[in-house]
Amino acid sequence: MKTPLLKSKPVVVMALLAFALPLTPVVRAAQITVPKNTDVTLVFDQALTSKQAKVGDQVRLHVKDDVMVNGTTVLKSGTSVTGVIEEVNKRKRYGVNANVHLALQPVRTINGQLIPLEPSKKGKIVSNKTGAAAGATVGGAAVLGPIGLLGGYFVHGKPVNVKPGDELGSQVAQTVTVRS
Numbered sequence: 001m002k003t004p005l006l007k008s009k010p011v012v013v014m015a016l017l018a019f020a021l022p023l024t025p026v027v028r029a030a031q032i033t034v035p036k037n038t039d040v041t042l043v044f045d046q047a048l049t050s051k052q053a054k055v056g057d058q059v060r061l062h063v064k065d066d067v068m069v070n071g072t073t074v075l076k077s078g079t080s081v082t083g084v085i086e087e088v089n090k091r092k093r094y095g096v097n098a099n100v101h102l103a104l105q106p107v108r109t110i111n112g113q114l115i116p117l118e119p120s121k122k123g124k125i126v127s128n129k130t131g132a133a134a135g136a137t138v139g140g141a142a143v144l145g146p147i148g149l150l151g152g153y154f155v156h157g158k159p160v161n162v163k164p165g166d167e168l169g170s171q172v173a174q175t176v177t178v179r180s
Helices: 009-023 128-153
Strands: 031-034 039-044 058-063 067-069 072-075 080-089 099-104 117-119 167-172 176-179
Touching: 031 067, 031 072, 099 117
Parallel strands: none
Antiparallel strands: 031 176, 039 058, 039 167, 058 080, 067 072, 080 099, 117 167
């Protein structure tokens, strides 16, 4: 004689599973906080020159080294990064150097989350020509009067010339919490 309990095996199994699931340990993804200003060194994958750059042009870069936070890799070396040219200022007279303002698109972490980046303000290099032009202009004006102002006029600033492999210092733009 069959008992009703045996007829309803699937119901019993489902009931047992319903009670057993809350007893299994829940595996939660660990979260890592990536602090604002965390350094991320980028490498240019293409050449860039202020002579030909235009607003809106895209520039390809990649992450140079693994970026680790608390012993966990957050950004893998070689991860692609895209920059978009926001502003181009050509070189000028009086030793004023050219500059290119680059906006960096967010970079994907190893698990696909996005982290915003910005160019680092550290290590800004100023050309000696700017100082030389200023010195020539001031010195020329002091010695020769208004005619001496022309001395600085003939000193041209330097263009921006980036080669593939050149590095760009960048940093995390805002604190982000990511899954490890």
